[in-house]
Amino acid sequence: MTNIKEIAQFAGVSVSTVSRVLNNHPYVSPDKRESVLQAIDRLNYSRNINAIHLSKGKTNLLGIIIPFTNHPYYGAIVHGITKQANAIGCHIVIFETHYEREKEIQALNMLQMKQLDGIIVCSRISEMKVLLNYQTYGPIILCEDTAQAELSSISIDHYAAFSCALEYVIAKGYKKIGYSLGRKKSRNSFLRAKAFNDIMKKHQLINNPEWLFEGSYHIKDGVTLFQEWNSLQNKPEAIIITNDDTAAGFILTANKCGIKVPEDVAILGFNNDSLSELLDISTISLPLEWIGKMAVELFEKPEVIKHVKLDYTLIKRKSV
Amino acid sequence: MTNIKEIAQFAGVSVSTVSRVLNNHPYVSPDKRESVLQAIDRLNYSRNINAIHLSKGKTNLLGIIIPFTNHPYYGAIVHGITKQANAIGCHIVIFETHYEREKEIQALNMLQMKQLDGIIVCSRISEMKVLLNYQTYGPIILCEDTAQAELSSISIDHYAAFSCALEYVIAKGYKKIGYSLGRKKSRNSFLRAKAFNDIMKKHQLINNPEWLFEGSYHIKDGVTLFQEWNSLQNKPEAIIITNDDTAAGFILTANKCGIKVPEDVAILGFNNDSLSELLDISTISLPLEWIGKMAVELFEKPEVIKHVKLDYTLIKRKSV
DNA sequence: GTACCGTATGAAACCAGTTTCAGAGCAAGG
DNA sequence: CCTTGCTCTGAAACTGGTTTCATACGGTAC
Structure with a gap:
């Protein structure tokens, strides 16, 4: 695998300059930029995103804790999350827990180990205090009606x-x-x-x-x-x-x-x-997709702890 | 955030020894192991998994390309994949494409950038040659009936x-x-x-x-x-x-x-x-969960390109 | 003429681990 | 007594990027 050093060498510039080109920083002269781009092309280079993650301290990965994937209720929420997450350049890692504590902890550990930038908890089995312990490692958003002041939440009444x-x-x-x-x-x-x-x-x-x-x-x-x-x-x-x-x-x-x-x-x-x-x-x-969308928006603003409630609609048909 | 160096310092050992303890390597004396474990506990240390990913060159993350999450057919396959992936210590990143080329390429790029160890393609829109281009970056498993010699596949006839x-x-x-x-x-x-x-x-x-x-x-x-x-x-x-x-x-x-x-x-x-x-x-x-399970098994053995076919069963009820 | 500022560049530090290698200590075998 | 081999340990190299800092250059303001 070619790395940034080889590109620098090939293009006759420093690694800093290559990094600048890769990140679209200004302050790179057009000719150097060009030669870097050529080197990238010639050597068929692609960035190692793990190095970027390490260096930047974030991964653009958002964890979702749900009991079942194969369920319309959670499916709709996940759909809403996915759409909004994509809009802000995040990918989704789904943790299907079947309400097993261990699976939930797995997800939280990934937050702790910085593989995830945040977690959206659609339904949980762990006690609230467990979640709070992990909160220092990144934003945790709850999709449940909570009065917990420390965690943002989005829910239906x-x-x-x-x-x-x-x-x-x-x-x-x-x-x-x-x-x-x-x-x-x-x-x-x-x-x-x-x-x-x-x-x-x-x-x-x-x-x-x-x-x-x-x-x-x-x-x-x-x-x-x-x-x-x-x-x-x-x-x-x-x-x-x-x-x-x-x-x-x-x-x-x-x-x-x-x-x-x-x-x-x-x-x-x-x-x-x-x-x-x-x-x-x-x-x-129930506005399930909206829950997903709002959850991501709350994740984006970890500095503001908010509790959002969404509305519902009664649909009268024939079964009652 | 405490890192491995601080642990080493606190425990009075080298970083190598700390690393050995963390990875359960043998050849660490019981007393040093103990003092490292204590240091980890005292300093409330947790590993930065991105550094591990970078160092090891793998992430234990498996990408799944599917058109819809909210669908019984793919839901069942994903379920099978998830179960088997968990069994081998892998997590799942789902790419819901809605058959948009761009989304598919996104997933493939993550493979290229080493954020994913492999990809399972449940249904695709890109041409086969596009997939083949990415094959050098990691195993790509197809859940479709293909004669493509270069990629493993698992399918129903x-x-x-x-x-x-x-x-x-x-x-x-x-x-x-x-x-x-x-x-x-x-x-x-x-x-x-x-x-x-x-x-x-x-x-x-x-x-x-x-x-x-x-x-x-x-x-x-x-x-x-x-x-x-x-x-x-x-x-x-x-x-x-x-x-x-x-x-x-x-x-x-x-x-x-x-x-x-x-x-x-x-x-x-x-x-x-x-x-x-x-x-x-x-x-x-159709044995959809099995497709998922087998797909992961094929991913585990990238050196063997195989084409597996699974059987189906006619269930006679009343609609015909 | 010089003080100042924006542009451009590279060296080096940094992120946080793993892994290789060399060497020390010690016991067993000949 | 010497060789061999196993256990244990740490220094240093390595993974592949980003970011800070120092510096150089050229133009403008006074």
Whole structure:
């Protein structure tokens, strides 16, 4: 591999001059610039970016921590991140954790070791204090509703969004209402659960713990969810489901079993995926790509710690 | 930031010894090892991985070129790659190209600049000779059926898989058969088209160019596909659709319009996604995760150029 | 005439590690 | 007693860039 020294030698200049040409610095005479460019061409030179990274102390690499890649919710966020990151000359390294602590730490270690300039945490399993420990090594952006003063965050007001969903279902006359979550322990789930409890209490409706379902991520989980629902003696008449994929799984399975939505059970989803449109699922549309975009923008300004909240939209279709 | 020199000083040893401890080399006396470890702990030291990359000449970073992240077909491949890559201590950098040449070149340039140890190309737009130019900088693995002797590849026998699909549809008694593709120009599409032409000719069936549809990737494309099909005067009675997502979009839209599958039009998909199971779509199951796994294995052995082909399975359900 | 400034250039320090090489100490084998 | 070989250690070279600093040159202002 040819290096900058050989180029300098070939072109009859110093390495500083070659570096200046490579970085488009001014103060290089046209003829020297030309001879450097020729040398680069002749010797088929290409820069070793690791040396640049070492020297500059940054890599233009942005880590993303997500539980699943193959999921519309996170897919949309990642898409938003990627677009904005490309716009500022950054590349993306994806850490698919499946909520394994170890994987998350791996990503954080790469930040510590300076392989990453920053990290966007879309969903986490580690405690907040663990993240804070790594914060000295570079900006960490959270895609969750947090009051953590030390880390910037971008989130949807899940409390308000869920409340909106629930109020809509209640307004439609349903009284026996259940809901599903992803992981019970996540921040988003906490907020949704709180919203559920608050609103149900406000309307003096029964909050049956049997009607809280967990582990809803993918289409297949919708199949399971339906089976759980179907096996209940005392069934809720409406379910607010974490995401449209699971909702779709539920509805399609229900249809197979001759159970009608919304006649036998009403369903409200989240995310406004293309599937929900096709299946006429009422849903809460979340600006997921925007989350990604904003996360990158927060990363760009590490000196300002901000907490941004984004809005949601209720989309009324036929499943409620 | 503390560096290896400070550690050496603090521990009263040379940098070589520190390096040995860090890399678990033998030939370090227990007491020196201990004092180095203590120094590392006291000074809260962490290695700068960029220096390591520079020094070692590799990064343990593997690039993946894919058109879309948010797609079951590529999602499954990426998943397979990620799993296997993690097993060999590699991380993944995803390049979502949307079939833009520039993005592809970006990835290849990172290989050239030694930021990546290798690249797995899941689907490409650049000509083969472009790829070959970059091959000197590191292993490039193709996930496509190629005869290119210089690059390793892992692929499904799309010709055989499509033939199998078509023979099945024909055996079911359909004569007016159409099919959809992603990009006409891709290698996979070429093979599927060839299979279609060959088999149709063999059975002396009409090959109507109006019945070739393009641009089938996502659920939404299935909506469009249905509309195209529906607007035809002379409609095919069966369509073999590139992937289950598009097939699902087609079927769900058809159902909305009161058109029945398979009575009014038979559908056969590819990939055996969870959606196809729910919707009872007959499909060809492809070992996508295995493609990812094998691709990484081929990357590990750059000295051996191999062309691996994987098998497929016809899954009979109700849509044909 | 000289003080000052912008342009142009290269030497050398710097980023933070790994690796090679030479040599010291010590035990076993002949 | 001498050779051989293994364990341990550190100096120095090496990876390949960027950046600072000193300096030289030419033109302009006073």
